[in-house]
Amino acid sequence: MTRQMTGAEMVVQALIDQGVEHIFGYPGGAVLPIYDEIFQQEKVQHILVRHEQGAGHAAEGYARSTGKVGVALVTSGPGATNMVTPLTDALMDSIPMVCITGQVATHLIGSDAFQECDTVGITRPSTKHNWLVKDVNDLGRILHEAFYVARSGRPGPVVVDIPKDVQFATGTYHGPQNVEHKTYHPQVRGDIGRIRAAVELMARAKKPVFYTGGGVVNSGPEATRLLRELVAATGFPVTSTLMGLGAYPASGENWLGMLGMHGTYEANNAMHDCDVMIAIGARFDDRITGRLDAFSPGSKKIHIDIDPSSINKNVRVDIGILGDVAHVLEDMLAIWKESGHKADEKALAGWWGEIDRWRARRSLAYRQSGETIMPQYAIQRLYEKTRDRKTFITTEVGQHQMWAAQFYGFEEPNRWMTSGGLGTMGYGLPAAIGAQTAHRDALVIDIAGDASILMNMQEMSTAVQHELPVKVFILNNQYMGMVRQWQQLLHGNRLSHSYTEALPDFVKLAEAYGGIGIRAEKASELDDAIDAMIAAKGPVLFDCRVANLANCFPMIPSGKAHNEMLLPEDATDAAIAEAIDAEGRALV
Amino acid sequence: MVLWFRGPAKAKSLPLPLAGEGRGEGPERNEREAGDGKTMQPGSVYAIKEGKDRTEQHTLSILVDNEPGILARVIGLFSGRGYNIESLTVSETEHEKHRSRITVVTNGSPAVIEQIKAQLERMVLVHRVTDLTVTGRSIERELALIKVRGSGDARVEALRLADAFRARVIDATTESFVFELTGRTDKIDQFLLLMQPLGLVEVSRTGVAAIARGPEAM
Numbered sequence: 039m040t041r042q043m044t045g046a047e048m049v050v051q052a053l054i055d056q057g058v059e060h061i062f063g064y065p066g067g068a069v070l071p072i073y074d075e076i077f078q079q080e081k082v083q084h085i086l087v088r089h090e091q092g093a094g095h096a097a098e099g100y101a102r103s104t105g106k107v108g109v110a111l112v113t114s115g116p117g118a119t120n121m122v123t124p125l126t127d128a129l130m131d132s133i134p135m136v137c138i139t140g141q142v143a144t145h146l147i148g149s150d151a152f153q154e155c156d157t158v159g160i161t162r163p164s165t166k167h168n169w170l171v172k173d174v175n176d177l178g179r180i181l182h183e184a185f186y187v188a189r190s191g192r193p194g195p196v197v198v199d200i201p202k203d204v205q206f207a208t209g210t211y212h213g214p215q216n217v218e219h220k221t222y223h224p225q226v227r228g229d230i231g232r233i234r235a236a237v238e239l240m241a242r243a244k245k246p247v248f249y250t251g252g253g254v255v256n257s258g259p260e261a262t263r264l265l266r267e268l269v270a271a272t273g274f275p276v277t278s279t280l281m282g283l284g285a286y287p288a289s290g291e292n293w294l295g296m297l298g299m300h301g302t303y304e305a306n307n308a309m310h311d312c313d314v315m316i317a318i319g320a321r322f323d324d325r326i327t328g329r330l331d332a333f334s335p336g337s338k339k340i341h342i343d344i345d346p347s348s349i350n351k352n353v354r355v356d357i358g359i360l361g362d363v364a365h366v367l368e369d370m371l372a373i374w375k376e377s378g379h380k381a382d383e384k385a386l387a388g389w390w391g392e393i394d395r396w397r398a399r400r401s402l403a404y405r406q407s408g409e410t411i412m413p414q415y416a417i418q419r420l421y422e423k424t425r426d427r428k429t430f431i432t433t434e435v436g437q438h439q440m441w442a443a444q445f446y447g448f449e450e451p452n453r454w455m456t457s458g459g460l461g462t463m464g465y466g467l468p469a470a471i472g473a474q475t476a477h478r479d480a481l482v483i484d485i486a487g488d489a490s491i492l493m494n495m496q497e498m499s500t501a502v503q504h505e506l507p508v509k510v511f512i513l514n515n516q517y518m519g520m521v522r523q524w525q526q527l528l529h530g531n532r533l534s535h536s537y538t539e540a541l542p543d544f545v546k547l548a549e550a551y552g553g554i555g556i557r558a559e560k561a562s563e564l565d566d567a568i569d570a571m572i573a574a575k576g577p578v579l580f581d582c583r584v585a586n587l588a589n590c591f592p593m594i595p596s597g598k599a600h601n602e603m604l605l606p607e608d609a610t611d612a613a614i615a616e617a618i619d620a621e622g623r624a625l626v
Numbered sequence: 627m628v629l630w631f632r633g634p635a636k637a638k639s640l641p642l643p644l645a646g647e648g649r650g651e652g653p654e655r656n657e658r659e660a661g662d663g664k665t666m667q668p669g670s671v672y673a674i675k676e677g678k679d680r681t682e683q684h685t686l687s688i689l690v691d692n693e694p695g696i697l698a699r700v701i702g703l704f705s706g707r708g709y710n711i712e713s714l715t716v717s718e719t720e721h722e723k724h725r726s727r728i729t730v731v732t733n734g735s736p737a738v739i740e741q742i743k744a745q746l747e748r749m750v751l752v753h754r755v756t757d758l759t760v761t762g763r764s765i766e767r768e769l770a771l772i773k774v775r776g777s778g779d780a781r782v783e784a785l786r787l788a789d790a791f792r793a794r795v796i797d798a799t800t801e802s803f804v805f806e807l808t809g810r811t812d813k814i815d816q817f818l819l820l821m822q823p824l825g826l827v828e829v830s831r832t833g834v835a836a837i838a839r840g841p842e843a844m
């Protein structure tokens with residue numbers, strides 16, 4: 039199907055042809071023709087944000103909560119530079135996103151024109167791919183290629199930079215049919231020989247563990263279903279990274295909890311002591327591995343990933359299987375069943391016995407006594423009150439993020455959105471807006487810190503305008519808690535600039551935005567306050583005053599191995615001060 | 627478009643040229659054992675000790691779609707991830723198909739080399755990456771234009787050496803020559819070293835172009 043139309047019309051037509059229902063954006067001179075087209079149609083709904091960074095994270099939240107490609111539209115110059123953080127965030131966390139940027143007219147490129155910047159140059163390292171469109175006749179094809187690249191293989195963000203004269207020019211539009219990419223064809227089926235070898239290794243394992251990541255969620259619902267089936271068929275224990283939470287249910291029998299720097303004692307020790315590790319859609323990030331030369335020293339490692347550069351990058355593996363998680367798990371499960379493999383029941387019973395001993399250390403323990411609300415308790419209450427609903431959780435970055443991951447039990451994939459790779463404070467509120475846009479009837483909660491929430495606070499205004507009833511649950515400890523924790527661990531308890539002297543009154547702030555403000559200061563009033571938040575029809579800022587000095591444990595201190603965790607009961611002031619040696623101090 | 631980068635000059639002692647240089651030479655493998663040869667994991671904040679890995683030099687041939695920005699992406703990958711570029715040449719090789727060939731000479735531990743290839747392969751505009759060092763049967767050539775200024779004995783000696791290296795004189799004045807020399811990188815390095823005391827004033831080099839031997843295309 040080819041038709042004549044203007045570049046601006048092509049943009050809207052391509053969005054419609056790609057099935058896009060919502061986009062997040064902010065207008066400006068270089069995208070006015072596109073905004074004019076958006077005005078004259080009803081199929082694509084535009085959510086006006088208050089800062090372009092908000093548009094980017096909203097698109098991420100939308101993508102992560104639906105499995106679809108998120109779309110953002112921003113103007114040239116500052117509009118584009120404001121997108122750099124969300125693009126990088128999406129690249130690190132493999133979130134499919136198409137970002138359309140306006141550009142000055144082609145004849146002005148390079149002249150330092152008003153609001154000109156080298157958008158493709160600036161965003162090149164922050165995107166999976168990007169395009170500057172110089173001919174309107176290429177625009178349709180490029181837009182459809184952009185969607186294809188964003189969602190295929192390891193998903194990621196792409197930028198299509200469209201000069202203003204190209205938006206005005208008339209040309210031939212190429213629809214999504216027959217858009218076949220010349221070079222980009224990621225491999226989805228895994229090598230059967232390797233899958234067979236992996237299955238044999240698994241069948242002989244005495245102390246196996248599944249280590250799953252965001253790739254399972256990205257691969258789609260089928261991957262989640264197959265993972266659950268494989269775990270059930272083998273009886274192996276399963277842990278997950280921050281990004282993979284929900285792929286295996288937290289209530290599942292074989293669940294060990296999250297692993298990594300703030301993971302559970304049982305998950306990290308199982309990783310350390312296992313004899314066969316099956317990594318699925320996870321990338322051996324440094325928050326996961328701890329000290330590499332002591333990472334799971336005795337295990338044979340199987341790694342399933344769609345990205346060839348993730349295999350053998352940080353950790354050498356014995357069997358690398360390149361392919362899409364769902365496709366590989368399908369074959370793996372079929373081979374496991376047809377060859378009549380059974381896990382070594384006796385060995386597995388012993389292994390679970392060991393795991394139970396680690397569990398008995400109760401590494402997530404905390405003490406809630408008196409009226410001061412412990413942050414962990416607040417999350418636990420929030421979980422109990424929302425678990426039976428269709429609830430989506432986003433977070434900002436800091437201690438609250440880790441507590442959310444530790445204490446909120448995720449049963450389904452795509453319900454948990456957090457900035458894992460880049461660790462972007464300010465992600466949570468716009469991401470919640472994105473998720474709420476896609477799921478109008480669901481309960482969407484941003485678990486926030488008092489410092490992070492101020493980074494994109496302006497998006498409250500977006501939520502109010504578009505009647506998106508997001509709930510922001512602020513664990514207000516008046517500190518940049520995670521920074522303070524590290525200063526206590528590494529810098530002699532000198533709390534340099536990690537205390538926020540002048541926080542706003544969050545209740546009044548909510549009201550100023552036209553939202554609802556709620557405050558809870560005592561443990562005894564927490565439940566009622568949470569009920570009120572859930573019942574509220576509009577956006578809420580919930581100021582939950584928590585113990586100011588609580589720290590996040592368990593923790594693998596920098597430079598230590600999985601089996602050298604600092605547990606809450608051991609975390610005395612002296613132990614904290616000495617937990618990280620001189621070498622570990624140089625690490626992040 | 628041809629573009630060429632060179633890493634820091636390596637201090638090597640160079641043997642005199644062999645007359646037959648340039649014919650039938652086998653694949654070159656530049657291996658270096660630094661320290662105790664213990665393999666370390668690359669790319670982690672936890673690998674803070676100085677790398678003690680064996681470093682290998684590899685020549686990679688990368689077939690790409692000749693779109694704007696592809697060169698910047700490839701170079702950005704190397705600089706952004708801290709990989710070395712010893713030499714890099716780019717040129718369109720198939721006009722109708724809109725394809726270019728990028729030849730990169732790089733060095734790193736075996737794990738880093740593997741990672742470089744995987745990173746290149748997943749790029750959207752990359753058709754194919756071939757490691758000519760691993761395939762083992764490849765020929766590498768570089769072209770250099772070399773200006774030497776001098777008179778008297780030095781001038782005569784320069785001409786004599788140029789003859790021994792099979793360099794051609796492509797420009798001459800009463801006080802200078804421009805030589806054109808083709809060969810492997812180490813041959814050109816040798817020639818330049820010899821020209822240094824004889825009045826070397828300027829050099830322009832293409833960087834390495836490489837191709838596999840035999841009838842098959844990449």
Ligand SMILES: Cc1ncc(C[n+]2csc(CCOP(=O)(O)OP(=O)(O)O)c2C)c(N)n1
Nearest residue numbers: 436437438461463487488489490518519520
């Ligand atoms: C944009 C950005 N700037 C700085 C940081 C570094 N950082 C990580 S956690 C943190 C403190 C977060 O404080 P808060 O939001 O109050 O959460 P808490 O740790 O107290 O739960 C900071 C500053 C970051 N992750 N992102």
